[in-house]
Amino acid sequence: MKYKLSFKQGQFINISDRFSAFIGGVRSGKSFAGTVKGIKFARRRKSIGAVIAPTYPMIRDVLIPLWQELLPAKFVKKYSRSEHKLWLKNGSVVLFRSAEIPERLYGLTLHWFHIDEAATLPRRVWDIMMSRVISTRGYGFITTTPNGHNWVYELVKSGEISSVFAKTSDNPLIDPVEIERARKILDSKFFRQQYEASFEAYLGQVYDDFGERNIVPIVPHADLPTYIAADFGWRHPTALVWAQVDQENNIMLFDEVVESFLTPDAIAKIIRGEKVRLPSGKIFKSKIPIGMIREIITGFEASQSRQESGGLAIIDILGDEGIRNIRTVGGSIVRGIFDVRAKILSAEGEPHLFVDPHCERLISDFRGYHYPENAKGIASELPEKDNIHDHTMDAVRYLITALTDRKKEWTI
Ligand SMILES: Nc1ncnc2c1ncn2[C@@H]1O[C@H](COP(=O)(O)OP(=O)(O)OP(=O)(O)O)[C@@H](O)[C@H]1O
Ligand SMILES: [Mg+2]
Structure with missing residues (x-):
């Protein structure tokens, strides 16, 4: 597939730091950007990588189809449906895993990993994945919508991870009418979190807009x-x-x-x-x-x-x-x-x-x-x-x- 990255996606894919994040609104192109970055690693040299999503259906319905769409078949040696494992002709291997049982992620040695919708997962998943790339001095990146002041916020705030922020409107394929519709039916804090990729805190007063x-x-x-x-x-x-x-x-x-x-x-x-x-x-x-x-x-x-x-x-x-x-x-x-x-x-x-x-x-x-x-x-x-x-x-x-x-x- 021929495609053109949005400006924010391009920025994210070009981050050369070991750990990076694409913090994006819904439909801002997060999973797409993470997949393009994963493909870049897999194609560059012989490596083992892992693509992690919160649930198995997200692996099956979102991430594997994106890899199929974006990785030209000429680079692929084979794909095992039962193991959710992809071999490239250059010797690279890509594993697709759900994070439902984080302990199952132990035991892998990886050169890179991608966690989609990371902010919905416990920090333990990030820590386990980090431990998988220590010995290889490998890379890790997450693509996610913010979820309050949780561990993703901490990583971004402390600078441990280099991040790019993208609003839903930064994806040129999204109809602005849809965004305006959401603005009418959502409250401001949730709208900012979901559409503008802002780290909103759900702390203190629940109905803080009441006035x-x-x-x-x-x-x-x-x-x-x-x-x-x-x-x-x-x-x-x-x-x-x-x-x-x-x-x-x-x-x-x-x-x-x-x-x-x-x-x-x-x-x-x-x-x-x-x-x-x-x-x-x-x-x-x-x-x-x-x-x-x-x-x-x-x-x-x-x-x-x-x-x-x-x-x-x-x-x-x-x-x-x-x-x-x-x-x-x-x-x-x-x-x-x-x-x-x-x-x-x-x-x-x-x-x-x-x-x-x-x-x-x-x-x-x-x-x-x-x-x-x-x-x-x-x-x-x-x-x-x-x-x-x-x-x-x-x-x-x-x-x-x-x-x-x-x-x-x-x-x-
Ligand atoms: N650079 C691009 N070129 C072509 N299509 C794109 C590009 N980026 C994203 N898209 C398309 O835009 C839509 C949203 O992208 P994607 O699924 O990556 O967004 P997302 O932020 O992960 O969305 P969600 O919040 O639903 O998880 C998809 O249909 C995707 O194929
Ligand atoms: Mg997605």
Whole structure:
């Protein structure tokens, strides 16, 4: 195949340092660049090299096809499908391995290695591969999208590895319309990580874009669909959040109840719009009659919560009370958090989630929900279940997971 490298790919392939990295956005041409660099090593002189990917399907569906496309057949002696091993006519050997069981990578002696999507792997894989090129004074290179402040970030920051950064837009083959579409549906931090190859830290406040622009007085409208987002608990409080969604898919959170020791009977009354004295002594009456509640949305685990006496799950008790429009959502917590982040502030800079100023608990939870102290700063970590901020935040996440149109979803 005849091809022309992008400017950034060319820079990466020409790095002569022993250890190098192509830090790129999604579709920026990472796997392609790594393959061209591997082929350069394999063709230059008789050598043994290894191509590593996080999973076997990535080896089979991405990297081997790229080698087939980019290495002209005239240089190839043979390829063993069962061993995933390639012999070149010049005597070079290339091994294709998944990193699923890193220990299996011991025992190789290599002149070079390439790790694709390295930032999704544990540092141990890098350390093992480094140990494989010590005796040969060999070369190692990684091609990856950043993944928070993990070991790849450390290597790049400390200068142990020479790096080239490429945005998705640096690949001339990518339609800019696709990038603009992503900017609308992703939050800014995740967009910067995935499309601009920026090392973003997932540390501290989970919803760090939540700000004054998200706090506005909300008057519920009779003609908009109303939902109650719920996280049920007993000693751990039950959180109920009333929300409306407008034509532009803006989410308006306008009422809240967060209370420990709420009996199923009290929960049913609250949902029905009756006046209730809460365990804290507050009097609450919902602004919305039950007939206007389209759905009560909760998580699977929460729906199975048993109130004070053991026995029936809350979802069944409410069902017996005639409250049956309850939807239980599942799905990945991490993805749900990204959906909430994108509502708080899209990468375009627009808020799509609003909280009424009297919902003090919600506001303080948006501000206080945080990652654990010892977090590594990677996107796949879960926030701290501190039993303070997580209840309303779980409820809001269930709601937004339920409302997010999966057809528009992004993939990593
Ligand atoms: N220099 C090039 N010449 C021709 N096609 C290229 C070049 N670089 C990349 N491509 C093509 O652009 C697309 C994206 O490249 P590649 O798969 O290497 O990107 P990636 O960053 O690894 O993407 P992903 O994030 O999906 O892993 C592929 O179809 C690839 O064949
Ligand atoms: Mg790739």
